[in-house]
Amino acid sequence: DAGVTQSPTHLIKTRGQQVTLRCSPKSGHDTVSWYQQALGQGPQFIFQYYEEEERQRGNFPDRFSGHQFPNYSSELNVNALLLGDSALYLCASSRGQGMETQYFGPGTRLLVL
């Protein structure tokens, strides 16, 4: 049973560029949440997707956008990258709506120069 997978594992971009990160949920899961984790901090919620729609959004600017596909996989897009966007981006999947356990992928390490 495959767990949550993310790609790429590492990425280096320069300020102003755009980036797309990808996530495939755990088998049987239909909900995908994205988190940003700065060094030494706990993950911060970006947004959650369910039934191909953004269900809730955290305190992140519109430069952060996402998408969920019919097969439940998801993308996170960040435009106009800033140095402060350097972080570990985590995808978590869960089953259905409500308070269900979220299982995390290995993350994508983004470095913005």
Place this chain on the structure above:
Amino acid sequence: GENVGLHLPTLSVQEGDNSIINCAYSNSASDYFIWYKQESGKGPQFIIDIRSNMDKRQGQRVTVLLNKTVKHLSLQIAATQPGDSAVYFCAEFNQAGTALIFGKGTTLSVSS
């Protein structure tokens, strides 16, 4: 407001000792709590969870205790092993039940 925090940023123990990691939360309406373990360079790994209608839940070598009166959670690891060295986070759901809110984490170091 919603806040989940941990009492100690670091904890050092000897192999074989029992470890206790503490967590305080501020939202008395919180219904569901999860403990995660995060090793260096990896994503958080689910350890154990507990819902607010329980006081205690046991897993393999781990026990979570919930004290709703003082809004306190603890994770107990029995016979701690070097492989338990990691950062441990407690997390609770926001009021909408969508987002996990994490504390800053406790770094557990196990020496043999």
